[in-house]
Amino acid sequence: MNLVKRMMQLACAAQFCLVGMAGAAPLSITLPAETAAFKPSSLPxxxxxxxxxxxxxxxxxxxxxxxxxxxxxxxxxxxxxxxxxxxxxxxxxxxxxxxxxxxxxxxxxxxxxxxxxxxNPVPAATVAKAEPMTLLQNNGCLACHAVDHKVVGPAYHDVAAKYASDPQAQAKVIASIQQGGSGKWGEIPMPPFAQLSPEELQGLASFILHQ
Incomplete structure (x- = not known):
């Protein structure tokens, strides 16, 4: 009889703990800033x-x-x-x-x-002009961004809204894509996309600002 009573007491204690955990605030975890970097090189x-x-x-x-x-x-x-x-x-x-x-x-x-x-691979004889969505997919942009909702980074719709009345919007978005950085939309850094050509940068910035 004492064993049954003890088991009931333990069961009640476990339920009490679960209820307490359910009402607790969500655990917030802050990851340390990224400090690792690729070794510099003159190679492309x-x-x-x-x-x-x-x-x-x-x-x-x-x-x-x-x-x-x-x-x-x-x-x-x-x-x-x-x-x-x-x-x-x-x-x-x-x-x-x-x-x-x-x-x-x-x-x-x-x-x-x-x-x-x-x-230094030999360039293709004819390179078709890439559409903005193709550039976004090929460069991994859509892993962190979406057009209409936040993923890791802001939605392109929100970026367009932020710069809607800014006459320097195109130049600022191009600089953000080309140079990367953090702080504008949160602490998670965006890598630089220095390999994109001026035409590709112009096309991506224009696409983003028209969402």
Whole structure:
């Protein structure tokens, strides 16, 4: 009998704890600021990695890979990000980023012929003008933004509303895309998109400001 009574007491205590937890305020967690950075390089893969790799993970992820990896191995890692994890990078991006990673984190040298060839691929004879939505998808913008609702960053509709009466709106939005930064819409940083051409920047800013 005493055992049954004790079990009932424990059950009541557990219910009391659950009720107390249900009424408690949500737990707020503040993550530390990002301090990791990609190693600087004069290769074109450096700004490209800053722009596109940091969309999905910290630069610290690179340091977790085995040391001394070759150009083929680093290019394979970049290709895996594209095909397995859906990273917003093209086949050409994979080649250029792989060359940068192999020289700054692996065993390759910037003067190697295969690194030079990978870093400076022959441009296609005809490059079609990309539509704004295609640019947004290819550069991973839609992982953090949407047209009509907040995701990680602000909705494009809200950005357009903020700058609706600002005569410098186009220039300010272009600068934000090109340079990245944080503080305008929260503490989560936006990576720089320095690889975009002036025409692409103009097209994206115009698209955003007309939402």
């Amino acid at each position: 893969g450096y700004p490209l990695a800053q722009q596109k790799c940091s969309t999905c993970h910290s630069a610290d992820y690179i340091n977790y890979q085995p040391p001394g990896m070759s150009l083929a191995q680093w290019t394979g890692e970049a290709s895996k990000m594209q095909h397995v994890y859906g990273a917003p990078i093209s086949d050409q991006d994979v080649t250029i980023i792989g060359a940068y990673l192999a020289t700054t984190y692996g065993s390759a040298k910037a003067s190697d012929a295969d690194v030079q060839a990978a870093s």
